[in-house]
Amino acid sequence: MQRADRTFDESAAATTDFGPYFLLADADLKIYSVFDDLRYDRSDAEIMSPAMRRHAVAKLANLGFRQTSGSVLHNKATDVSCYIPKPQVLGASPFDVTRYTPKRDKDFYILTPTQTACQFIDTYPYDLAVEKVISLVQKQPINLYRILDYLEHKPAHEAIRPALGYFKSVQRKAVQSEPLCRRRALG
Secondary structure: OOOOOOOOOHHHHHHOOOOOOEEEEEOOOOEEEEOOOOOOOOOOOOOOOHHHHHHHHHHHHOOOOEEEEOOEEEEOOOOEEEEOOOOOOOOOOHHHOOOOOOOOOOOEEEEOHHHHHHHHHHHOOHHHHHHHHHHHHOOOOOOHHHHHHHOOOOHHHHHHHHHHHHHHHHHHHHHHOOOHHHOOOOO
16 A cells, blocks of 8 residues: 655745754754764765765655656655756766756755755855854864865955865864764664
């Protein structure tokens, strides 16, 4: 017997506790963020691991989403989709991850925390971007060196560059404290 599709309630989703690995990172940009590990290397590929995908699919199933392809989840009752954008080339900039995956205004992206931080930097004014990145790194670590490597010579990127050291300090403290210090990799 198949379960009936659940109606997706965006306000309920905003208050849902998905656990530490998955969160609604930004309701306005419609971004879910899923992370895998606490430590990053500068050379880590910024892609969604199979474990991260499985985790996101499992969490969104509770909101009535079903996986329709490897990178799309859909809630049939409300016609809302969640997209896991695929980088077009290995080593692509985390700032460009959504460039080739258009979505409707009511749809969501599922991104890594680093990709999420890049969306904040490119979308929001400086003060709000800083606030949102700080809030994110306190819950999910990001690959700050990866961001540094892909900053371009444009105003939003030049403005955020000096804040990266502060983000690193906030993130280090968060990773060494509860609840993050006890987290293990998903995969």
